[in-house]
Amino acid sequence: MEKILSDQRCIVCNSNELKIIYNTYDRHYGNVNKLFNVTECNSCKLLALSPMITSDELHSMYDDDTYYAYQPFEDGTQKITLLQRIGRSVLKIKAMDPDFDCVNKHILDIGCGSGRELFFYKKRGAMVTGVEISKSGTDFGNKYGLNIFNGTLKEANLEGDKFDYIRSNHSFEHITNPVETVEEIYRITKPGGRVFVGVPNTRSLPYRIFGKYWYYLGVPFHPVNYNPENLIKLFEAKGFKKEKVNYNGNLHGVLGSLQIYLNRNNKKSSSEGLLVNNILLKVVSHQVAKIFNLLKLGDCMEVTFIK
Numbered sequence: 001m002e003k004i005l006s007d008q009r010c011i012v013c014n015s016n017e018l019k020i021i022y023n024t025y026d027r028h029y030g031n032v033n034k035l036f037n038v039t040e041c042n043s044c045k046l047l048a049l050s051p052m053i054t055s056d057e058l059h060s061m062y063d064d065d066t067y068y069a070y071q072p073f074e075d076g077t078q079k080i081t082l083l084q085r086i087g088r089s090v091l092k093i094k095a096m097d098p099d100f101d102c103v104n105k106h107i108l109d110i111g112c113g114s115g116r117e118l119f120f121y122k123k124r125g126a127m128v129t130g131v132e133i134s135k136s137g138t139d140f141g142n143k144y145g146l147n148i149f150n151g152t153l154k155e156a157n158l159e160g161d162k163f164d165y166i167r168s169n170h171s172f173e174h175i176t177n178p179v180e181t182v183e184e185i186y187r188i189t190k191p192g193g194r195v196f197v198g199v200p201n202t203r204s205l206p207y208r209i210f211g212k213y214w215y216y217l218g219v220p221f222h223p224v225n226y227n228p229e230n231l232i233k234l235f236e237a238k239g240f241k242k243e244k245v246n247y248n249g250n251l252h253g254v255l256g257s258l259q260i261y262l263n264r265n266n267k268k269s270s271s272e273g274l275l276v277n278n279i280l281l282k283v284v285s286h287q288v289a290k291i292f293n294l295l296k297l298g299d300c301m302e303v304t305f306i307k
């Protein structure tokens with residue numbers, strides 16, 4: 001499928017050469033009846049839904065009761081078995097936030113879910129703030145005093161030049177208005193402060209292999225998907241300076257994509273099937289993903305910026 005759109009422009013580079021490369025459905029949660037167009041910019045290769053989904057429509061598609069990021073997190077007091085501990089360390093998926101002394105630092109987590117990361121920053125002495133569109137995620141985190149605002153970043157209307165560290169881990173690709181969001185992030189970052197953005201990477205090997213079956217394409221929950229260059233361009237255009245790019249893909253890009261490919265005719269969700277529930281394949285895929293990361297071809301990238 002290749003149809004050039006002339007009346008739309010790329011939100012990052014303003015090119016009007018956008019072509020529809022996929023017309024596809026949600027392969028994760030089983031909303032198979034609604035089709036969405038995905039466009040690719042000829043110039044910067046940004047992927048975006050066309051027409052762009054509204055944030056209200058997008059939010060209405062999340063199930064607060066089951067979406068992973070909105071679930072209660074373990075605060076360290078829960079007991080887990082040795083076998084669980086081993087399994088978790090072998091299949092560990094963890095954002096590689098930069099390490100710094102966070103005592104009395106102002107830290108903001110955008111799309112913080114139920115606030116797990118904020119909980120641990122607070123424990124280390126930081127002054128934390130969260131922004132989260134899920135009511136149940138917000139309510140859970142606020143039971144721990146995590147100061148989470150229920151709504152969008154813009155609605156939160158936070159103080160300017162305030163935050164030493166702002167993170168957005170696997171939330172930025174869910175945002176339908178990234179340009180305005182980056183402007184707002186810049187406004188509230190303290191001069192010299194740091195921003196961490198973890199998103200899927202369309203320069204990854206699994207995306208190149210699987211295309212519309214790629215696990216992280218995430219239609220329509222990921223209305224925009226980035227590669228390192230267009231993400232950096234977006235942030236630099238608003239005044240940030242790139243500090244570092246890190247690749248942090250995991251088993252899902254490999255195994256999840258394969259399962260989605262196998263499920264393409266039966267339209268089952270990405271968590272259903274023999275592959276994704278096979279522990280040995282999970283371990284192998286996770287190790288393969290680490291090799292892709294070393295080659296800078298991993299499914300997820302983490303870029304840090306300085307204001």
Ligand SMILES: [Zn+2]
Pocket residue numbers: 010011012013014015041042043044045046
């Ligand atoms: Zn572009």
